[in-house]
Amino acid sequence: xxxxxxxxxxxxxxxxxxxxxxxxxxxxxxxxxxxxxxxxxxxxxxxxxxxxxxxxxxxxxxxxxxxxxxxxxxxxxxxxxxxxxxxxxxxxxxxxxxxxxxxxxxxxxxxxxxxxxxxxx
Numbered sequence: 001x002x003x004x005x006x007x008x009x010x011x012x013x014x015x016x017x018x019x020x021x022x023x024x025x026x027x028x029x030x031x032x033x034x035x036x037x038x039x040x041x042x043x044x045x046x047x048x049x050x051x052x053x054x055x056x057x058x059x060x061x062x063x064x065x066x067x068x069x070x071x072x073x074x075x076x077x078x079x080x081x082x083x084x085x086x087x088x089x090x091x092x093x094x095x096x097x098x099x100x101x102x103x104x105x106x107x108x109x110x111x112x113x114x115x116x117x118x119x120x121x
Contacts, residue, residue: 025100041086052068
């Protein structure tokens with residue numbers, strides 16, 4: 001079953017932790033990705049640029065509204081994702097627990113709805 005691991009980061013906490021801590025966490029995340037790949041569980045993953053580089057788009061009454069940054073004022077913002085293919089939710093949770101972002105943020109685990117008829121990469 002496919003699961004999306006949505007990695008929410010506290011960008012201020014990472015800033016306080018320093019560049020070395022962030023680099024170590026990125027190295028851990030890359031290693032986790034290689035381990036998942038070796039087990040045939042890895043489908044895709046990518047970090048995202050900081051929330052300050054984001055734009056949010058909403059259409060209301062036929063009019064597009066574009067604002068800078070994420071939609072909500074929050075400490076944790078979406079920082080990246082993993083798309084994995086594992087046996088069940090428990091296995092997906094165990095992987096999320098190993099992600100370094102879970103120590104300073106949140107890793108949300110959600111099953112992916114696979115719609116028939118969508119193009120495949």
